[in-house]
Amino acid sequence: MDSASESPVEKHSKPAAERLKIVISIQDKDGQKQFRVYMDDMFERLxxxxxxxxxxxxxxxVFCFDGDKVDPTATPSSLEMEDGDMIEVNVKSS
Incomplete structure (x- = not known):
């Protein structure tokens, strides 16, 4: 009886420890590239x-999401991004 009462606790504790990941597409002049990122990762890593x-x-x-420049210290979570959202990238003219 003890083992049956322990397993639901184990199953319940694992998902809470997992960090949520989403796929973000980056659109450039050549097409899209997809990246899997954590919701709480800063964009500078991406x-x-x-x-x-x-x-x-x-x-x-320069990276933009919904027409606004994305700060490197922002996170997908702070911008309320969802799986499959797209960021546009432009090369600065020198």
Whole structure:
């Protein structure tokens, strides 16, 4: 009887420890690239991953969501983003 009462507690405690992830698309002139990110991760991590993949310097990029520039210290959660949302990226003209 003891083991039956323990297992629901174990099952219940695991999901609470998992951080929520969503997929965000980054749209550039060549198309879309998808990234799986944590809801509480700062965008600077995502921007760096994109810049590395695109072989560009992150300082030369501007990221926008719903027409507004995205701050590198913001998170998907702070912008109330949902799975499948898209961020547009533009290269700054030098």
């Amino acid at each position: 921007f760096k991953m994109y810049a590395d993949k695109a072989k560009l310097k992150v300082e030369n990029l």
